[in-house]
Amino acid sequence: MLNKLFPSRFSLLKTFIVIFLTLSFAVRLILFAWSFSEADTSVFNLIYTFLLGFLFDIGTVSFFAFPYALYLLVMPSRFHGSILDKVVTYFGYSLGLIIFLFSFFAEITFWEEFKRRFNFIAVDYLIYTNEVVKNINESYPIPLLVGIILIAYVILLFVTKKRGSFSNTFKSTTPFKSKIFPTLIIGGIMAFFWVFVQNQDSEQFSNRYNNELSKTGIYSFFAAFRNNELPYVKFYKTIDENKAFTILKNKLKSEKEQFIHPDKHEILRTVTNSDSLKTPIKPNVVFICIESLSGKFLNSLGSSLNITPNIDSLANNGLFFNNLFATGTRTVRGMEAITLSISPTPGRSIVKRKNNQGLMTIGEVFRKEGYNRTFFYGGDGYFDNMNTYFGGNGFDIVDRGRGFLLDASITTKRTNIEDDEVTFENAWGVCDEDIYNKVIKEADKTYQDGKPFFDFVMTTSNHRPYTYPEGKVAIPSGTGREGAVQYTDYAIGEFLNKAKSKPWFNNTIFVIMADHCASSAGRWELDVQNYHIPAIVYNPNLIAPQNIDKLCSQIDIFPTVFGLLNWDYTSNFFGKDILKMKAEDERALIGNYRKLGLLKNNKLMVLNEQKESDFYQWNKDDNSLNKIQNDTNFLDETISYYQVADYLYRNDGLKIKE
Incomplete structure (x- = not known):
């Protein structure tokens, strides 16, 4: 079944998906450890939190995987491994890895400030880049973070090549019919999440931290981008x-x-x-x-x-x-x-x-x-x-x-x-x-x-x-x-x-x-004490x-x-x-x-x-x-x-x- 889902032409795409799921799980684990004292750590809710998170990870990666799966579907076998094929593949794979690595590092810094996954604040920050870039530069060791991202990218690229994912993809003779099934599966998952799944569907817990941990940062970002205005009556x-x-x-x-x-x-x-x-x-x-x-x-x-x-x-x-x-x-x-x-x-x-x-x-x-x-x-x-x-x-x-x-x-x-x-x-x-x-x-x-x-x-x-x-x-x-x-x-x-x-x-x-x-931030959906502020009228x-x-x-x-x-x-x-x-x-x-x-x-x-x-x-x-x-x-x-x-x-x- 796995070979049918990921035939040889889809070897690199399989590696890409596995890397995303692994990194996303690692980030979720880091955020969980960071918020251990606040999260609900009962066995059932903990398992359910990570299971929901895994499902949202699959939905998220499908949006990245589908364009390349579509490319793999329509590219004729005689062009497999051509210069065009290699340029498109290396560029797309590198871009995807850098986006993932950057977003995962950004999620950690965002969590430090807001104790939440990406939301409408992150969307606003994308608009006001001057203040935000300066703030990040003054708050964090940017050269070190960029260096870590680049090192992680090089390591992942090296591991991918050692696994033979590139060579399997370029040397593959997978016929068109065999490429239809994985493309439909990935496209179907993407369509299902686009039409039927909302970001708040992950919020199945009374504890706010578990609700946030069950989300995927990139998915939350685009959900906030789509829904930054909410007509009340709707x-x-x-x-x-x-x-x-x-x-x-x-x-x-x-x-x-x-x-x-x-x-x-x-x-x-x-x-x-x-x-x-x-x-x-x-x-x-x-x-x-x-x-x-x-x-x-x-x-x-x-x-x-x-x-x-x-x-x-x-x-x-x-x-x-x-x-x-x-x-x-x-x-x-x-x-x-x-x-x-x-x-x-x-x-x-x-x-x-x-x-x-x-x-x-x-x-x-x-x-x-x-x-x-x-x-x-x-x-x-x-x-x-x-x-x-x-x-x-x-x-x-x-x-x-x-x-x-x-x-x-x-x-x-x-x-x-x-x-x-x-x-x-x-x-x-x-x-x-x-x-x-x-x-x-x-x-x-x-x-x-x-x-x-x-x-x-x-x-x-x-x-x-x-x-x-x-x-x-x-x-x-x-x-x-x-x-x-x-x-x-x-x-x-x-x-x-x-x-x-x-x-x-x-x-x-x-x-x-x-x-x-x-x-x-707090464990409740509205943490009351975190709205308590002073006000003084003085003369x-x-x-x-x-x-x-x-x-x-x-x-x-x-x-x-x-x-x-x-x-x-x-x-x-x-x-x-x-x-x-x-x-x-x-x-x-x-x-x-x-x-x-x-x-x-x-x-x-x-x-x-x-x-x-x-x-x-x-x-x-x-x-x-x-x-x-x-x-x-x-x-x-x-x-x-x-x-x-x-x-x-x-x-x-x-x-x-x-």
Whole structure:
């Protein structure tokens, strides 16, 4: 049977398939050993994990094998071993080996960062090659890795020749009929996987690590490439649209908020915060979005690392939200939640989608109050479509880019961070101290013009390769995440010390919050604790210190800030004023690009893209999730948040309405 499946003309193809299966098994074994303490190691689940992985490996290699099998089928016997045959064969075989070796090494580095097989993040990284290549070059010994890949390639090529796979292929006289069967088998496997098998079919376990281990990295990459946008109604559980809007409006309504068109499929409403006792105020607002600042790093949230003294001091002297959760696992997801105050939509963040300009963002509220609005980023804002998104929604841009905004229709001003303003720079941009110095410089200019300003500042230093100016903190640059966190904290302290000397400081509110946690990986499909982030509103003259332990979300921060400023405004936001939030309204929305969750009362409902849902009891002490009996009302509420958000985006319901 084996000779029929792999006749002599298919000898090299058989070797190619065996090498792939062997290498893929080795990578899976390495990742399993790496995650041994987190994975489910019961005998049955372990065997099932590797068996599923083997099946996905077979499906994956069929996509690579079929083009060559088709070539072997149509190439007449008289041309076997010809110069053309040898050139095509050596080139195809070498290219395949290099792709496999590179992808396997890349998988290991990707797992180190995200504890996942390739996903939509890897797809995005393929687009933004400049930042990613620089990051890899600064994080890993590239010459050594390339050398290892080349050595491995030479060894495999040598072994293949010693086995006689090339000579058997070139000297073969296998007739056309004998080549039909293996070609059909390989093509049939490929077609079956293309039509019937989805990447998530490997997710047969309650343990997330086993689900990831059962996948094949290359297959996961192309699955993410095909499915980076997921229309909610096509992939997720839905309810009647009228019911979804009714449920959500009941969650959003309050005495201070009135829907403008209560009978329409929209959530546009007026929010009233002022009265005879609360006069609106217009301080400057500086929002600092900190890269990857997990709550677990702060002593004020239970850590004993002692690496965030400045942020901990701000938490003790400001309005500190200690039970707040990020909506997602990436910077653009945090930006979406903060600026639009919206539930996370499945697939790509709205920041990176089409039709994402002219939206009712928090910037529009500031515009109507007469504020200058500026987005600051230490790298090139082309990355992750940030400049197009912020520029298309009325923000001026300050970044390290060299080009123009991508969309010619965007008319906002762009200012470059010049070389003489940079003291340190890595793959992701200038260090935090440099971006803060630029913020101060631009704030001085705006203050002189007599206009209030709203600045959205995105930091970069707390990101691999974790490099920063030497001699600033105790932990040496480039040694790991904790050093980057310590430097991030140091830079904030320096920024505020400099700002205190400015005439605009006393009339400026500083809002500090993470974009997401340093890691979202865990054994659960949504690892709740890995969404816990800090948020602080600080001004010693305007904000009284207070610890707020209400369960809340990133989307709630700016509705809360607008409440503190006593502003009346028009809102399209899903977020609520945390300080006015009733106990029954406390909730957090968490998700990744596929899983969507609602957390309330230590219970978590999770929706997935197979129109399924799971209901869990979250144990805060050990961060475990235990399945419980479904709650229909809870499920409908969860669906309403996400179904309505998707509906509004796709039907221009997030656009500014004058």
